[in-house]
Amino acid sequence: MGSESVDEVLYPAAAAGVHLSALRLDGLNRIQGSASSEEQPTTSGMEKGHQEPFVIGVAGGASSGKSTVCKMIIDQLRDQRVVVVTQESFYYGLTDEELVHVHDYNFDHPDAFNTELFLSCIQNLKRGKAVDIPEYNFKTYKSVPDARKVNPSDVIILEGILVFHDSRLRDLMNMKIFVDTDVDVRLTRRIRRDTIDKGRDIKTVLDQYSKFVKPAFEDFIVPTKKYADIIIPRGGDNNVAIDLIVQHIRTKFGQHDLCKIHPNLYVIQTTYQIRGMHTIIRDAATATHDFIFYADRLIRLVVEHGLGHLPFQEKQVITPTGSVYTGVEFSKRLCGVSVIRSGESMENALRACCKGIKIGKILIHREGDNQQQLIYQNLPKDIANRHVLLLDPILGTGNSAVQAISLLLKKGVQEANIIFLNLISAPKGVHMVSKRFPRVKIVTSEIEFGLNDDFRVIPGMGKFGDRYFGTDD
Missing domain, CATH: 3.40.50.2020 (Rossmann fold)
Structure with a gap:
């Protein structure tokens, strides 16, 4: 599996099916803890002399279980302040011309995202500044600017299919997780999600999958797997892997708190x-x-x-x-x-x-x-x-x-x-x-x-x- 090989890594997590590839956790001593939730309001005194948050990137193919992994991490870090920022929020809204040919629009291409705005928001969060996050409507294909206010937190989770694609985003991350799930499982989940949550018919979903989703996965998403510090097979079904990750984060929280004292x-x-x-x-x-x-x-x-x-x-x-x-x-x-x-x-x-x-x-x-x-x-x-x-x-x-x-x-x-x-x-x-x-x-x-x-x-x-x-x- 390329760079995710565990032959060079001593951490004995093979039984959990979690692959620990590179040895890059550059800033793990910079973690601190408080309360959790995706949009929990936080105390703002971080801008002056704030402690940089711990940033986790969670990437993987569509419907691989990224959101589930994020939720499981948050559930186990209830005594910390955690915020999730999804890459989907930064889709470009479609023009009138693009709306006419919406079924020919590739939502899995890097150019579909407003990466500059995404990058700016995360940089400001790392500096201890509150940011306004847009919201994307998948039924109208329009972006609503400044729809959600996100406050500085101790842990920031960046979730999306291509969060590892841009090196500038990768450089902001302290830990990079790739959720690796079987292609048939991902397709089944995608059909269920797009037909129920997004109101699309099965034929449209399958056409889009074969025309855009599968090629984009192979061309843009799989190559970013090499940047992952941790690769989790089976996504949210891999409880042992999640426990190992959370245990490691908690250890760093304890160390940082003691170093502050x-x-x-x-x-x-x-x-x-x-x-x-x-x-x-x-x-x-x-x-x-x-x-x-x-x-x-x-x-x-x-x-x-x-x-x-x-x-x-x-x-x-x-x-x-x-x-x-x-x-x-x-x-x-x-x-x-x-x-x-x-x-x-x-x-x-x-x-x-x-x-x-x-x-x-x-x-x-x-x-x-x-x-x-x-x-x-x-x-x-x-x-x-x-x-x-x-x-x-x-x-x-x-x-x-x-x-x-x-x-x-x-x-x-x-x-x-x-x-x-x-x-x-x-x-x-x-x-x-x-x-x-x-x-x-x-x-x-x-x-x-x-x-x-x-x-x-x-x-x-x-x-x-x-x-x-x-x-x-």
């Missing part, structure tokens, strides 16, 4: 590759060697992101061609500190990124939620003069992290010089560390739901150290 929290940009690696290492059935392999890959990403927060200065070098290249040079006064023993799993990735880096160690005995006791420390003697990357793959209650950071401060390390790296973080731990040490940067790859009664992170990934070093049961 704590500006020192940094969640690395999510892709389905990252979600796939998380799925593997969170699976209790994953073998030790696979756990280590994919954990190492994730740790490397977190370390690289953390290094990006180090101070730097401009530096010029001479290239082999004799040219001058102006670049940057990062701080050389750097060390790592791992919290034994899980934190030691992150040392190899740090060494791979920073040749010859010094790494200290801290051992904290954990007993329940509150009983934390410092057992051992071995830190570089000049640590007070260094930037410190604190390594611990899981931030749970935050008690161990607070004790480790407190020790670093006692050793003379500046609070702003500490970057705390972990794979997953529970909100409670983020709150505790940020409240005590607001200048410490926290870099993580995912935010968890919370803690269970045993103070374990959920959904979590178990006892990380035991699984990584092969000492679990």
Whole structure:
């Protein structure tokens, strides 16, 4: 199926029949949440310093189930503000001459839509401005301008057969979904819809389908499938696929809300590759060697992101061609500190990124939620003069992290010089560390739901150290 192949994607959704093609979710950290509905009025304070909405494009052939998919997403996001803007609203009204030959008019051609107006409306919504959307009457074939007012929302869903056709529209989308449904099913649905809802006779519907709809699908719609991030077979009948999509969106909402509260929290940009690696290492059935392999890959990403927060200065070098290249040079006064023993799993990735880096160690005995006791420390003697990357793959209650950071401060390390790296973080731990040490940067790859009664992170990934070093049961 071309670009929708899942061979290169780790996200194990094949059982759901959902294909995750490209790894483009560029802006998933920019989601926020509130109430839902297609035309729900929203509070307007977004124009000044607003948070950009999360834009989802839903494309596919006529009667493939696009509207059903949109409705299912909205139904599951009832606690968010969601608005749907359909491409059909932007059909050009037919002229008197075109009305005479209406049965020869191709409604499935890109030129049938007022794409410039469509684009302008979505751009304004992204800027936090309310817009007036036209309405198309399929019985009179006329467009009624400014028929519906749409307010800014947290999630904007663009639905239509050709919403992926124009690159400018695609560039506005954070997630692109293609609804793929069997051709016979689509034809049956189209006959039922056009005869009942649009008052057309069956012969006219079939003639239009063979003359325009089918060729346009092959010429204009199918080629846009390659731009999809997610391909959903069976459309609205694929409940598992919808659940996976909504779960991913909800995860991003939670991360964004926490990042708004704590500006020192940094969640690395999510892709389905990252979600796939998380799925593997969170699976209790994953073998030790696979756990280590994919954990190492994730740790490397977190370390690289953390290094990006180090101070730097401009530096010029001479290239082999004799040219001058102006670049940057990062701080050389750097060390790592791992919290034994899980934190030691992150040392190899740090060494791979920073040749010859010094790494200290801290051992904290954990007993329940509150009983934390410092057992051992071995830190570089000049640590007070260094930037410190604190390594611990899981931030749970935050008690161990607070004790480790407190020790670093006692050793003379500046609070702003500490970057705390972990794979997953529970909100409670983020709150505790940020409240005590607001200048410490926290870099993580995912935010968890919370803690269970045993103070374990959920959904979590178990006892990380035991699984990584092969000492679990």
